[in-house]
Amino acid sequence: MAYMRIAKVLLALRALSGGGVALSGKSVFDYGFGSGTFYRHCPKDARLSGVEMDAENIRDVLAMLEARGQKADLQKIEIENWSIHPLLQRSYDVFLCSHVLEHLADPVDFLQRVRSCVEPGGVFLGLVPVNEWVANPHHVQVPDRAKIEGWLNTAGYELLLYEENDPFTYYAMPLYAVDSGWKHAAARALSLGLGVPASLLGWRAWFTLGRVFSALSGARPAQAVFLCRPFSVPAK
Numbered sequence: 460m461a462y463m464r465i466a467k468v469l470l471a472l473r474a475l476s477g478g479g480v481a482l483s484g485k486s487v488f489d490y491g492f493g494s495g496t497f498y499r500h501c502p503k504d505a506r507l508s509g510v511e512m513d514a515e516n517i518r519d520v521l522a523m524l525e526a527r528g529q530k531a532d533l534q535k536i537e538i539e540n541w542s543i544h545p546l547l548q549r550s551y552d553v554f555l556c557s558h559v560l561e562h563l564a565d566p567v568d569f570l571q572r573v574r575s576c577v578e579p580g581g582v583f584l585g586l587v588p589v590n591e592w593v594a595n596p597h598h599v600q601v602p603d604r605a606k607i608e609g610w611l612n613t614a615g616y617e618l619l620l621y622e623e624n625d626p627f628t629y630y631a632m633p634l635y636a637v638d639s640g641w642k643h644a645a646a647r648a649l650s651l652g653l654g655v656p657a658s659l660l661g662w663r664a665w666f667t668l669g670r671v672f673s674a675l676s677g678a679r680p681a682q683a684v685f686l687c688r689p690f691s692v693p694a695k
């Protein structure tokens with residue numbers, strides 16, 4: 460129910476719907492899946508896999524999926540040798556990369572490496588924070604549309620869909636940039652307060668409300684989502 464998790468998933472689902480991509484029966488790979496919230500929203504017949512740096516997260520997400528009767532191939536990845544990970548030797552119908560690119564020193568290098576992980580006819584689905592007016596100490600990139608288009612162009616992807624949305628936490632950004640103290644506690648409370656209505660309303664109503672909220676309050680979108688595919692997938 461935490462908004463900071465559900466908001467990313469709802470925006471990803473909106474982009475998939477906009478791009479006409481259904482997840483049923485598809486192979487779905489989540490790079491840096493964190494708490495694995497996206498998997499919870501995948502149909503039971505989707506084939507799930509992913510990598511994550513935090514071993515505790517991997518255990519928790521596997522347990523969560525098992526309780527739901529879902530199987531997944533989830534493996535630990537080390538930064539030092541991420542590019543030769545066995546799960547990156549395969550290809551997937553949907554390659555999700557949510558709030559990871561802003562952590563990378565060289566997003567183009569990453570995007571180039573994972574091109575071959577996108578099945579012919581498959582998609583790369585990316586999400587990043589935008590309009591950050593408070594510096595986040597964990598982020599080494601400050602993405603905007605021009606920068607994202609530049610990365611994709613250089614790495615050899617065709618952009619299919621781009622959208623900025625999710626203005627609800629824009630003014631609360633200072634609360635989310637710290638990892639402890641009262642601001643962190645306030646951020647968690649706000650996250651729960653927004654997470655419940657967002658989950659209940661679903662992405663269609665929630666992001667329509669986002670446009671209205673933005674127009675009334677002047678809040679800018681806090682996230683961008685983009686759907687793209689490699690110009691040509693290298694022969695295997």
Ligand SMILES: C[S@@+](CC[C@H](N)C(=O)[O-])C[C@H]1O[C@@H](n2cnc3c(N)ncnc32)[C@H](O)[C@@H]1O
Pocket residue numbers: 464467490491492493494510511512513538541556557558559562563564
């Ligand atoms: C903010 S979390 C995003 C988690 C989840 N995808 C989400 O949207 O909530 C960033 C993830 O990126 C991955 N990551 C962070 N820095 C990285 C790096 N330098 N190289 C590779 N992966 C990295 C980690 O696995 C981490 O879980």
